[in-house]
Amino acid sequence: MRSVVFFLAVATLWATAHAGGSIMPSDISSLWQPQKFTAARVSSTDPTGGNRDAISIRPWDRAVLADIAGPGMIHHIWFTIAHPDPMHLRQLVLRIYWDGETAPSVEAPVGDFFGLGHGMVYDINSVPIQIGSHKGLNCFWPMPFKQRATITVENQSATACRSFYYYIDYRKDVKIPRDARYFHAWYNQKFPADPVADYVLMEAEGEGHYVGCNMSIHLNSEGWWGEGDDHIYVDGVEKPNLTGTGSEDYFCGAWCYAKPFSNLYFGCPLMQSPDPQRDVRVRRPGSYWNVYRYHILDPIPFTKSNKVHIETGRAPGTNARRPFTNHHSSVGYWYQREPHQPFPPLPRAAERVSTMLE
Template identity: 45%
Template sequence: MRLIFTILVLGASATVAFAQAPPWQPDVTQQQTYTLHRESSTDPTGGNSDWKTVAPGATQTVLDVDGPGIVSHIWFTIADPEAYHLKRIVLRMYWDGESTPSVEAPIGDFFGLGLGTYHNWESEMLSVGSDKALNCFFPMPFERHARITVTNEGAHPINALYYNIDYRKLASKLPANTLYFHAQYRQAQPNHGWSNDWKDNGDKIVLDKKNLDGKDNYVWMEATGHGQYVGVTMSVLQNQDFWWGEGDDMFFIDGATTPQIVGTGSEDYFLGAWDFGGKPFSYQLYGAPVLENELAGARASVYRFHLDSPIPFQKSFKATIEHGHANARSDNYYSVAYWYQAEPHAAFPPLPPVEERQPALQFVGGPGNGSGTAKQ
């Protein structure tokens, strides 16, 4: 959105366009009343050892501050030689002294790296820059207290955890209707398709199957209370050949048993088309930064943010997507859903054990998945 102004320059009129900041960013033309602070891994001696080492099983608290305030930016980079350390390190966030986290996810998945390896991508709210720079710009308000932790569930130390967390200390309380940031990790390794007796996505046995109630859909998140859903990052490891993205997105609002919002295909929900054209792309609110050939073993990463129209709910919400048309396919999905809601929030499903979070091909049968145990 732009603000248009007409001004006079030496007797002639000229039109000047000023970009309007998104609503979560301060208006830089107005004097701000907050004070900006940073919690970081800086060397307290003034030297250049600006990192923390985190032993196996240990938790590093990276933010522990009183409010009212808003976390405005989070940056991490990690030196850890252990394979799939992005899946082994867990990020958690707690608001106002709550005992269960409002954010819980493997750190890679939170930043859209759901396959456990690094790739560069950019969006309005999350990005990974060269090289291995993890950035988050979701605004995260808190009234009384904020605590963010990083836990190493790997078998080896994190040699160096670097972080900068910027937050605003506010001069007055948050508005009474302020919603709190939440993020929930889910995975299916694998999704359980209802059949493996099909030859390709156009097989009649697949196309004739109906799914009107979303039963057995992959679930991105569920919430109770009131708030609004703002998006998802998802990664796919194919266990079967052919295009994985024939599944429709379905959203269930305030206890509905049939979805009020239904899409037309996975690549359509992520605002691409025609299998994404087989070409990776990355835009401000949507993208598919990882795309490989449509064969068993192929990988994909996709994202969509609803900043144009967050999906509101008053009592409950469930966000889902089919895995293949009518849930015929048995690929692996890994996702983090992002939303804002009033506290308290419902308990999250238990985080899968660390050994079950490593992406691995599964023996499921069907095209490209033979009679022996599948290997990565």
């Protein structure tokens, strides 16, 4: 049953990005039908036929993983990495460019793009993002392009990345509609988050639809972080079109999340104390959290602009703000027509490492 649900969900993902007819089977029972595309791949395979199937990336160098002529649709990206720096998932930066654009449509630390906050590794079992054992990073977001897709990774570390393995699976000989929306992903952080102003999960101008986010929280303040309401502003309104009842509710859990969970469209895969061997309390300073919510079955369309914000400092059971000093970081995902507004500058590598406040 879970396999059928998974295939249905992936088909819905593609339909979200593709306004015309689908080229992806709607469920497992249709796999016998003709598949009208050519399967293709770019990978780090050893060109000599040997077993050195990875590239190395020198400090502060950028590697071009793929430069693919269109039309096509990327449907799977897999990475695994051997890097001596314990924070390499925050220091390696993924960028994706569509159709020759100079400003990337995807820009995020590799770990955060794959839902792994804080430079940490943990299990995720969602439709668009799955983490296999021993840091197998998988992305299934469908990414159509008309002319060209360019994927790069930059090593913003003083240490060389010894081995970077990758698959980029895509479909060519496909028809991409004129009105197809392009995939976008943007990393943001606030160390610490403002206890009064909302935290920004996503902001875009143009025509498209928001499809979700993941958010990481590093606690600097004692207590429950999850009471802040979500606010979504569609097409330039002053007051949010959609307002929620709390962060824990927006991410589809309840009652302060008694344990980690990872579901197809929402989850809290990480809740960890700073010293889990001695103290399992996860609301104390130093604790690490990650949550995600993917609007695959319920995308939020916009024609002019969209803003997805969330409160960070509301106290449980009251309307008062607490002066939380928690560190928030996130990746927002959406599809939109190009061109898009260039993203703000990515924080420097050293600034992306969250540390406790004095």
